[in-house]
Amino acid sequence: MKKGRININITAIFLYSAFIAFSFVIKFNPGKEIGYTFFTFVLFMIKILPCAFILIGLFEVWIKKEKVEKHLGKDASMLSFLWVILLAATTVGGIYVAFPVACSLYKKGANLSVIFAYIGAVGLCRIPMTVFEASFMGVKFSLIRLFVSLPLVIISSIWLGRYLEKRNYTMMECMK
Amino acid sequence: MSFIIDKKKTGKALRIALKKCIKILPVFLTMLIFVSFVLYLIPDEVISRYLGNRNMFSAFVSASVLGSISIMPGFIVYPLCGILLKKHVAYMVLSAFSTTLMMVGVLTYPVEKAYFGMRVTVIRNCISLVIAVIVALVTGLFFGELL
Numbered sequence: 001m002k003k004g005r006i007n008i009n010i011t012a013i014f015l016y017s018a019f020i021a022f023s024f025v026i027k028f029n030p031g032k033e034i035g036y037t038f039f040t041f042v043l044f045m046i047k048i049l050p051c052a053f054i055l056i057g058l059f060e061v062w063i064k065k066e067k068v069e070k071h072l073g074k075d076a077s078m079l080s081f082l083w084v085i086l087l088a089a090t091t092v093g094g095i096y097v098a099f100p101v102a103c104s105l106y107k108k109g110a111n112l113s114v115i116f117a118y119i120g121a122v123g124l125c126r127i128p129m130t131v132f133e134a135s136f137m138g139v140k141f142s143l144i145r146l147f148v149s150l151p152l153v154i155i156s157s158i159w160l161g162r163y164l165e166k167r168n169y170t171m172m173e174c175m176k
Numbered sequence: 177m178s179f180i181i182d183k184k185k186t187g188k189a190l191r192i193a194l195k196k197c198i199k200i201l202p203v204f205l206t207m208l209i210f211v212s213f214v215l216y217l218i219p220d221e222v223i224s225r226y227l228g229n230r231n232m233f234s235a236f237v238s239a240s241v242l243g244s245i246s247i248m249p250g251f252i253v254y255p256l257c258g259i260l261l262k263k264h265v266a267y268m269v270l271s272a273f274s275t276t277l278m279m280v281g282v283l284t285y286p287v288e289k290a291y292f293g294m295r296v297t298v299i300r301n302c303i304s305l306v307i308a309v310i311v312a313l314v315t316g317l318f319f320g321e322l323l
Contacts, residue, residue, distance in 0.1 A: 013205050013206070013209070016209050034213060038208055038209065041208050042208060045204065045208070049197065049204075050193075050197065053193040053194075053196055053197045054189070054190065054193045056192070056193060056196065095247070095278065095279070095281060095284055096204070096207070096247075096281075096284050096287050099287055099288055099290075099291045099292070100196060100291070102291065103291050116300065119300070120279065120304065120307075123275075123278040123279035123304070124275075124278065124279065129254075129278075132254050133254050133257075133274070135254075136254040136255060136257055136258035136261075137254065137257060137258065137261065137267075137270065140318070140319075141267060141271070141315065141319075144271075144311075144314060144315050144318050145271060145275065145311055145315065148310065148311045148314045148315075149275065149307055149308075149311045152307045152310060152311070153307060156303045156307065160296075160299065160300065160303065164296065169296070
């Protein structure tokens with residue numbers, strides 16, 4: 001079952017690259033443009049993903065489980081949300097980088113609510129992004145956005161975390 | 177630095193990094209394929225046409241829908257928003273657009289599902305959408321566009 005799905009993915013990727021290559025050969029413009037967008041994104045990700053994964057690897061080796069549990073676990077105080085928001089603010093890349101990080105945090109025993117707060121915050125308040133935003137849209141715009149969204153993210157994460165705990169949810173994929 | 181302190185541990189870290197990276201790579205590529213198609217189908221002109229709609233409500237809805245579907249890196253989104261702002265597109269509409277872009281990801285769905293499973297992914301995205309709408313409405317209120 002699992003194996004079959006990976007094969008489908010690989011087939012899709014193969015067909016896609018064939019399509020792009022073919023478009024270039026016969027000068028099919030939509031195909032070429034799609035190819036260019038794809039390469040721009042791949043380049044962008046190549047810059048970010050390896051660093052992100054190396055940092056995740058280092059995190060898993062160096063940071064002790066007890067420490068994460070103490071600060072981000074079930075019995076941690078509200079301060080834990082402050083920590084993850086700071087962590088999120090310094091995360092680079094995009095929400096897709098946040099997922100593997102969340103996975104590692106979970107493995108180290110962080111609370112589910114905290115993890116969802118982290119993911120939400122990565123979408124909202126990465127520092128380079130916010131600076132960029134403020135320069136184009138004005139500081140007022142960014143401040144309103146941050147002050148309204150962060151509390152909402154924290155509240156909804158607490159709710160979601162509790163709801164999932166009641167249903168004995170576990171992140172299966174991460175435990176492997 | 178980690179390498180100097182403990183060679184063995186660092187090696188282990190790198191191995192973990194590589195393994196994780198390879199495991200999720202096909203999913204990432206699938207996502208990128210979707211992204212490149214969608215960005216082709218919805219170019220910048222279409223976005224500005226819908227968001228510049230005179231009718232505030234329809235502009236608002238299309239901003240949320242477009243933002244939810246696609247993902248874009250910040251260095252593309254904000255210059256685009258800046259241009260739209262100069263064309264007198266409402267702050268509220270742009271707020272809906274940029275916030276849904278960052279938080280709600282129909283296209284990141286394959287990646288998110290691989291980590292969290294389907295149900296949680298759907299719930300999280302719905303919550304994010306609601307948050308984005310609230311944020312946009314408040315932005316509109318502050319900039320005096322709503323009333």
